[in-house]
Amino acid sequence: LAKTTQPISMDSYEGQEVNITCSHNNIATNDYITWYQQFPSQGPRFIIQGYKTKVTNEVASLFIPADRKSSTLSLPRVSLSDTAVYYCLVGRANDYKLSFGAGTTVTVRA
Amino acid sequence: DVKVTQSSRYLVKRTGEKVFLECVQDMDHENMFWYRQDPGLGLRLIYFSYDVKMKEKGDIPEGYSVSREKKERFSLILESASTNQTSMYLCASSGGEQGVGELFFGEGSRLTVL
Numbered sequence: 537l538a539k540t541t542q543p544i545s546m547d548s549y550e551g552q553e554v555n556i557t558c559s560h561n562n563i564a565t566n567d568y569i570t571w572y573q574q575f576p577s578q579g580p581r582f583i584i585q586g587y588k589t590k591v592t593n594e595v596a597s598l599f600i601p602a603d604r605k606s607s608t609l610s611l612p613r614v615s616l617s618d619t620a621v622y623y624c625l626v627g628r629a630n631d632y633k634l635s636f637g638a639g640t641t642v643t644v645r646a
Numbered sequence: 647d648v649k650v651t652q653s654s655r656y657l658v659k660r661t662g663e664k665v666f667l668e669c670v671q672d673m674d675h676e677n678m679f680w681y682r683q684d685p686g687l688g689l690r691l692i693y694f695s696y697d698v699k700m701k702e703k704g705d706i707p708e709g710y711s712v713s714r715e716k717k718e719r720f721s722l723i724l725e726s727a728s729t730n731q732t733s734m735y736l737c738a739s740s741g742g743e744q745g746v747g748e749l750f751f752g753e754g755s756r757l758t759v760l
Contacts, residue, residue, distance in 0.1 A: 572749070579650075579736050579751025580689070623688070632677065632696065633704060634749070636689035 540624045545641040554611040556640050558624030561605045566628040569600060569607045574621045574639070583622075584609070614644045649673070652737050652752040659759050665724040667755050669737030678720035679738040679749070680704075680712060689736060695720055727759045 541559040548554045560569070568587050572580035584591055586598040586607070597610040611618055621639040653668035671678065677696050681689040681704075691704030693712040701712050709731060713721045720739075724731055737752045 570748075577754065579738070579754055580749070581751065582748040585748075632679075632694045632702065633691055635691075635705075636681070638686055638688045 540626055540635070540637055542622075542624050542637065542640045544638065545643070547643050547645065548614055549645050550615055551613050554614050554618070554642055554644075556609045556611075556622055556624075556642070557606055558609070559606045560624070560626045563604050563626055564628065567604075567626045568628065569598065569604075570625045570627070571596070571598065571609045572623045572625065572636070574623065575619075580623060580636070611642075614642075616644050616646060618642065619644045650737055650739055650750050650752040652735075652755045654755050655753060657755060657757045659727050659757065661726075661728060661759060663727050663759075665727050665757065665759075667722040667724075667735055667737075667757070669720045669722070669739075669752060670718055671720075671737075671739040671750070672718065673739060673741060673750065674717065675739040675741040675750075676717075677740045677747075678714065679740075680710075680720065680722045681736045681738065682706070683734040683736055683754075692722065692735075724757075727757075729759050731757065732759045733757060 570585040571583045573583050574580040584596050584598045591598045599608045621641050623636045623639040627634045650671045679694040680692040683689045690706050695701045695714040711723045735755045738749045740747045740749050
């Protein structure tokens with residue numbers, strides 16, 4: 537399983553863009569990169585998933601360089617409600633033992 | 647709307663008691679999971695099931711067992727609860743191929759063992 541490394545915490549202000557980088561140096565050819573968001577007292581929820589280059593949805597963008605050894609989750613114009621823990625996961629089909637690390641706690645201030 | 651429902655949000659049990667945590671999903675998913683979450687440790691996989699009556703150990707199965715008699719229901723059992731099992735327990739389900747498919751989580755069950 538590819539191990540991931542991400543910052544423990546990040547602070548931001550409302551309206552700013554937040555970029556969280558996740559390192560996964562031993563990512564395998566078949567691995568996808570997935571990000572989840574977790575609010576206090578709730579289960580994590582899926583944000584975005586990608587394999588290479590760039591993926592964008594209504595919530596975030598995911599940038600993956602050509603070597604795929606890292607990825608960056610970009611949250612545009614954050615608000616107070618984006619304060620949460622963000623997890624980066626790497627896994628492939630039939631990979632049931634997905635590993636959630638400690639995640640990155642993002643705190644958005646007014 | 648997809649839903650994973652955990653039977654209890656909060657439980658308080660005594661050391662040595664048998665504890666059942668129930669999880670039901672309404673998405674006809676093949677895969678179901680039990681995680682525990684502790685501060686600073688993220689989510690750790692206890693057990694998972696990829697089909698009815700099938701189960702596999704996760705990273706921390708010691709002290710736990712599971713049951714999956716029906717596709718929609720996955721139970722976590724603590725045969726003899728101990729204080730170090732005080733934690734937040736999260737159930738999840740996914741369809742199709744894990745690692746590519748999305749995990750859907752329940753709201754969590756916070757267990758306190760006294």
